[in-house]
Amino acid sequence: MRDKTKPGSSLLIKGGHLMDPGARVDAPMDVLLKDGRVAEVAAPNKIRGAADEKFDARGLMVAPGFIDLHAHLREPGQGHKETIATGTAAAAAGGFTSVCTMPNTAPVVDSAEWVEWLRQSERGAVVNVFPIAAATRASKGVTLTDFRALQRSGAVAVTDDGRPILEDAIMREALVLGGELNFPVVQHAEDTRMTENCSMHAGARSFRLGLRGMTAAAEASVVERDVHLAMQIPNARLHVAHVSTADALKGVRRGKRAKARVTCEVTPHHFTLTDEDVRDYDSNYKMNPPLRSASDIEAIVVALADGTVDAIATDHAPHALHEKQMEFERAAFGITGLETALGLAIAKLHREKRIPLARIVELFTAGPARCFDLRGRGSLARGSVADVTIFDPKKRWTFDAAKSLSKSKNTPFDGWQLQGKVVATIVGGTIVYQ
Amino acid sequence: MPMNAARGSLLGIEHLEAAEILKILKFARRMNPDRPRPLLKGKRVLLLFYEASTRTRSSFEIAAKALGAHTVLVQAAGSSIEKGESLLDTGYTVRAVGADVIVIRHPNAGAPHVMAQHIDVPVINAGDGLHEHPSQALLDAYTILRNKKSFKGLQVAIVGDIFHSRVARSASHLLSKFGVKIILCGPEELVPEVAATLAPGIRVTRHIEDALRGTDVVMLLRVQKERLSGLKIDLPEYIARYQMTPARLKMAKKDAVVMHPGPIIRGLELTSEIADGAQSRILEEVRNGVPTRMAILARAVGRMR
Numbered sequence: 001m002r003d004k005t006k007p008g009s010s011l012l013i014k015g016g017h018l019m020d021p022g023a024r025v026d027a028p029m030d031v032l033l034k035d036g037r038v039a040e041v042a043a044p045n046k047i048r049g050a051a052d053e054k055f056d057a058r059g060l061m062v063a064p065g066f067i068d069l070h071a072h073l074r075e076p077g078q079g080h081k082e083t084i085a086t087g088t089a090a091a092a093a094g095g096f097t098s099v100c101t102m103p104n105t106a107p108v109v110d111s112a113e114w115v116e117w118l119r120q121s122e123r124g125a126v127v128n129v130f131p132i133a134a135a136t137r138a139s140k141g142v143t144l145t146d147f148r149a150l151q152r153s154g155a156v157a158v159t160d161d162g163r164p165i166l167e168d169a170i171m172r173e174a175l176v177l178g179g180e181l182n183f184p185v186v187q188h189a190e191d192t193r194m195t196e197n198c199s200m201h202a203g204a205r206s207f208r209l210g211l212r213g214m215t216a217a218a219e220a221s222v223v224e225r226d227v228h229l230a231m232q233i234p235n236a237r238l239h240v241a242h243v244s245t246a247d248a249l250k251g252v253r254r255g256k257r258a259k260a261r262v263t264c265e266v267t268p269h270h271f272t273l274t275d276e277d278v279r280d281y282d283s284n285y286k287m288n289p290p291l292r293s294a295s296d297i298e299a300i301v302v303a304l305a306d307g308t309v310d311a312i313a314t315d316h317a318p319h320a321l322h323e324k325q326m327e328f329e330r331a332a333f334g335i336t337g338l339e340t341a342l343g344l345a346i347a348k349l350h351r352e353k354r355i356p357l358a359r360i361v362e363l364f365t366a367g368p369a370r371c372f373d374l375r376g377r378g379s380l381a382r383g384s385v386a387d388v389t390i391f392d393p394k395k396r397w398t399f400d401a402a403k404s405l406s407k408s409k410n411t412p413f414d415g416w417q418l419q420g421k422v423v424a425t426i427v428g429g430t431i432v433y434q
Numbered sequence: 435m436p437m438n439a440a441r442g443s444l445l446g447i448e449h450l451e452a453a454e455i456l457k458i459l460k461f462a463r464r465m466n467p468d469r470p471r472p473l474l475k476g477k478r479v480l481l482l483f484y485e486a487s488t489r490t491r492s493s494f495e496i497a498a499k500a501l502g503a504h505t506v507l508v509q510a511a512g513s514s515i516e517k518g519e520s521l522l523d524t525g526y527t528v529r530a531v532g533a534d535v536i537v538i539r540h541p542n543a544g545a546p547h548v549m550a551q552h553i554d555v556p557v558i559n560a561g562d563g564l565h566e567h568p569s570q571a572l573l574d575a576y577t578i579l580r581n582k583k584s585f586k587g588l589q590v591a592i593v594g595d596i597f598h599s600r601v602a603r604s605a606s607h608l609l610s611k612f613g614v615k616i617i618l619c620g621p622e623e624l625v626p627e628v629a630a631t632l633a634p635g636i637r638v639t640r641h642i643e644d645a646l647r648g649t650d651v652v653m654l655l656r657v658q659k660e661r662l663s664g665l666k667i668d669l670p671e672y673i674a675r676y677q678m679t680p681a682r683l684k685m686a687k688k689d690a691v692v693m694h695p696g697p698i699i700r701g702l703e704l705t706s707e708i709a710d711g712a713q714s715r716i717l718e719e720v721r722n723g724v725p726t727r728m729a730i731l732a733r734a735v736g737r738m739r
Contacts, residue, residue: 203628204628204631207597207626207628207629207631207632208448208603208631208632209543209544209565210543210544210562210563210564210565210566210600210603211543211544211563211564211565212564280544280547280551281543281544281547281548322520325522325548325552326520326521326522326548327521327540327542327544327545327548328542328543328544328548329542329543329544329563330542
């Protein structure tokens with residue numbers, strides 16, 4: 001990764017309200033960043049000595065840099081949808097200082113060489129990139145990849161995302177090996193034998209639209225199986241990607257109660273929209289997992305509040321216009337999400353559902369950092385990496401997809417009024433977005 | 435209906451008002467393919483068929499010609515669609531060629547809606563995936579009204595593969611708008627409980643006797659093997675429980691009529707005695723398709739007056 005910090009440079013963030021759930025801080029504080037690290041955190045006006053630069057954060061929230069556990073930045077091979085450069089620019093605009101990239105590219109990131117390639121400075125990343133590598137060769141679900149080599153080259157987890165690790169024996173093997181290496185296995189929980197030709201959630205809406213529907217059971221059954229395995233296998237680390245149903249959350253909760261090392265994430269669209277929002281065959285409402293029912297949202301909100309869910313992740317899935325503007329059933333799955341995540345979280349979870357702002361910040365920071373052991377990230381305790389997100393939690397703004405920094409504009413949130421705007425994003429002590 | 439659909443488009447029954455449906459049916463009664471009327475004189479009707487069809491295609495073609503239009507048939511096989519041209523590019527192409535009306539049949543639900551969203555000529559849905567088949571519902575309504583005085587107090591049983599049927603969806607929407615009691619009948623795999631949420635006045639039953647008692651119109655549907663998508667249906671069991679036979683039909687009202695959108699599979703959803711029997715209106719439906727589609731096409735070009 002590129003180190004953008006000039007040696008000896010320092011930045012003082014002054015007058016803001018520090019919200020750092022990982023360090024249990026929620027108070028007015030000044031923060032001094034130096035040499036790419038947090039040098040000092042102190043009550044207002046208590047930091048002595050000169051800083052090279054000052055950032056006036058009066059009236060703003062100062063939080064650890066946001067971490068996205070789930071983004072498709074499409075390189076290698078699908079640069080027409082997104083590149084590391086454009087995807088990380090969008091990430092910075094959304095307040096994310098770190099993104100974990102998904103391996104379902106062309107080719108699939110299933111070797112140490114590709115993991116290293118993703119981390120090279122030539123990719124032009126403006127925020128930290130943490131590759132997640134494929135769990136099986138070419139993500140075909142047959143032969144495990146070389147976890148040890150992938151981990152050594154900088155991969156933070158393995159997954160076959162886009163599809164599940166379906167075979168019991170392969171999933172067991174992955175969790176055993178992952179357990180030995182302390183390496184999380186990320187599951188895309190979908191029993192694809194039950195979702196053939198499906199393009200949305202199974203319910204009244206899918207029946208009305210004549211679209212085949214994915215049942216909640218297709219997700220929950222895989223989560224049940226995986227949690228069961230994680231409870232049996234010593235040290236196994238299971239992370240369930242984009243949980244979308246109440247039933248799947250029950251499985252996660254069961255694993256957590258049994259003290260298994262099970263974590264999970266939820267996307268902003270799954271706590272914001274339901275299958276009833278799918279209309280006019282607009283494929284910007286088509287993603288996998290699909291938009292679920294209102295009662296699933298209720299369960300997700302409870303799970304976000306009570307700690308069952310560890311992180312809000314975007315599942316940012318850019319696609320070119322021609323891959324979306326077609327028959328709904330044939331259109332690509334997925335929507336962009338890096339720039340709308342915070343605004344949706346505050347508007348929907350905080351303003352509407354009364355989840356405390358500190359909990360929301362935790363879901364973007366300490367929560368995800370714990371899922372993949374991103375050391376020195378997710379908190380601004382002294383000595384941490386100087387990744388900071390500064391935002392205005394009260395600011396209402398309208399998202400204009402045309403102005404998105406992502407290469408693709410496939411989003412259902414174009415024109416939405418959101419609340420909570422990123423004012424500055426700081427990576428390793430350097431302001432990368434303002 | 436997409437906001438951008440051109441005036442005169444017919445994408446589905448769901449969002450069509452009852453008054454508009456009656457207007458179409460009334461106008462259809464004035465249409466006669468043997469007495470051509472030049473309402474579409476000089477117009478070009480593009481028939482874009484991505485899926486096999488006998489009835490609907492020939493019926494739209496005859497209807498268009500009876501109104502003086504030129505018709506061009508584009509089928510997936512033997513066109514650029516086979517070479518991978520996208521739906522919209524095909525749409526832009528036929529528009530550029532000079533299409534005044536596009537009639538489209540497509541295996542994917544919503545394909546006509548995507549087309550209508552981007553193309554500035556009326557789009558007529560001739561069947562989209564499992565979604566809707568509005569011209570069929572209109573010709574069925576036309577047929578019902580020729581056999582029954584009005585929709586008032588009617589009970590209609592739709593028996594068979596509701597899940598895979600765009601005909602059932604369109605018919606349910608249409609009949610519901612006129613207060614008709616609708617009973618959907620078949621096994622769980624083909625008639626999910628959720629089907630009752632489609633429109634007001636719909637009830638689901640697993641028992642054919644229950645469906646037929648007091649019924650004025652029996653609509654039969656084919657088990658669509660090509661759309662089952664891995665679903666296993668026990669055909670002998672289906673036949674035993676749901677096949678329409680003379681003995682079963684006696685459970686319906688004396689003057690009940692039997693309808694079927696076709697193609698029929700004799701020996702499966704119905705016996706030959708039913709298909710060819712006195713109560714069958716299956717061929718009348720096919721005949722009624724032409725004047726109904728004449729009305730739909732006249733409406734498309736703003737000549738339904």
